[in-house]
Amino acid sequence: MDKIPVIIDCDPGLDDALMLMLAHGSGRFDIRAVTISAGKQTQAKTLQNALKILTLIGATDIPVHHGAEKPLLRDLVVSNDVHGESGLDGPSLPIPEMQAQPVSAVEGIASILSASETPITIAATGPLTNIATFLLAYPQLKSKIERISLMGGGIFRGNMTPLAEFNIYTDPEAAAIVFRAGVPITMCGLDVTHKALVFQKDIDLFRALGNQAGQVAADLMDFFSIFYRENRVELNGGAAMHDPCAIAWLMNPGIFTTKSCYVDVETKGELTSGATVVDFYNTLHKEPNATVAYDIDRDAFLDMLFNAIKALP
Ligand code: RIB
Ligand code: CA
Numbered sequence: 623m624d625k626i627p628v629i630i631d632c633d634p635g636l637d638d639a640l641m642l643m644l645a646h647g648s649g650r651f652d653i654r655a656v657t658i659s660a661g662k663q664t665q666a667k668t669l670q671n672a673l674k675i676l677t678l679i680g681a682t683d684i685p686v687h688h689g690a691e692k693p694l695l696r697d698l699v700v701s702n703d704v705h706g707e708s709g710l711d712g713p714s715l716p717i718p719e720m721q722a723q724p725v726s727a728v729e730g731i732a733s734i735l736s737a738s739e740t741p742i743t744i745a746a747t748g749p750l751t752n753i754a755t756f757l758l759a760y761p762q763l764k765s766k767i768e769r770i771s772l773m774g775g776g777i778f779r780g781n782m783t784p785l786a787e788f789n790i791y792t793d794p795e796a797a798a799i800v801f802r803a804g805v806p807i808t809m810c811g812l813d814v815t816h817k818a819l820v821f822q823k824d825i826d827l828f829r830a831l832g833n834q835a836g837q838v839a840a841d842l843m844d845f846f847s848i849f850y851r852e853n854r855v856e857l858n859g860g861a862a863m864h865d866p867c868a869i870a871w872l873m874n875p876g877i878f879t880t881k882s883c884y885v886d887v888e889t890k891g892e893l894t895s896g897a898t899v900v901d902f903y904n905t906l907h908k909e910p911n912a913t914v915a916y917d918i919d920r921d922a923f924l925d926m927l928f929n930a931i932k933a934l935p
Contacts, residue, residue, distance in 0.1 A: 633661030633748030647930030657727035663709030673718035712845030775898030786896030819860030835934035
């Protein structure tokens with residue numbers, strides 16, 4: 623099976639780290655670059671976290687590009703909740719064995735797409751600042767994007783406000799640019815990621831793998847679970863594997879339940895800024911611009927993640 627050429631934009635991030643493990647360990651992707659967004663932590667921290675994780679999984683040959691220091695218009699608000707002070711608390715991680723590329727995320731994406739004869743997929747699991755900036759700077763390269771598979775938003779819920787999910791909430795203007803760009807989008811929002819749950823019994827299986835990646839994955843999941851067990855009691859002890867969903871959909875869309883919907887982003891609402899407005903019942907009669915995932919075969923998803931991490935050092 624041919625590998626999927628992909629550029630991954632992320633803000634590591636505990637679940638971003640697990641997403642990178644899934645992407646690299648699965649062997650299904652030709653990862654052309656990893657570009658870094660600021661999110662729960664600063665660009666300096668998320669960049670270092672990406673270099674550490676890629677070193678851990680033996681992916682030091684993947685170019686890493688620094689991205690935007692802050693959202694397009696708004697201030698970056700970092701927080702230690704969920705991912706910790708480093709942005710990747712939990713496991714001990716190696717000192718990076720490589721450095722970031724000298725050119726920025728936007729220039730890195732532009733040079734990769736320009737040089738490619740065929741379109742390339744983008745997977746985005748952080749705020750969409752880099753992707754939006756690229757689309758504004760290089761509109762002529764839109765046709766070289768096969769699809770954007772992103773973790774972000776939600777049909778019926780948020781996690782930063784009642785209706786806004788973190789990645790969209792952090793930079794709503796960037797998200798609006800991406801959803802309005804006319805590029806095929808897969809949206810893995812909270813509706814599906816809150817069903818992509820790992821429980822302690824699953825975490826114990828990752829730890830029992832015996833390899834370093836399994837140990838680190840279990841440590842990441844254990845730390846991630848602290849927040850979910852205290853603040854998402856409805857998930858019955860499960861922790862949501864948000865970011866791996868964006869990669870898992872590219873690997874096997876069949877394990878997801880999706881609907882083609884028109885999606886836009888609220889950027890002005892006093893109570894709703896950062897909400898993905900998903901026209902699930904097509905009330906506006908507008909052309910759908912996103913494949914919206916809202917259910918998942920959790921066991922199949924866990925098998926994919928387990929087998930990918932089993933294949934790592
Ligand atoms: O709301 C979940 C998202 O916010 C995930 O991408 C997580 O890594 C954080 O960035
Ligand atoms: Ca993320």
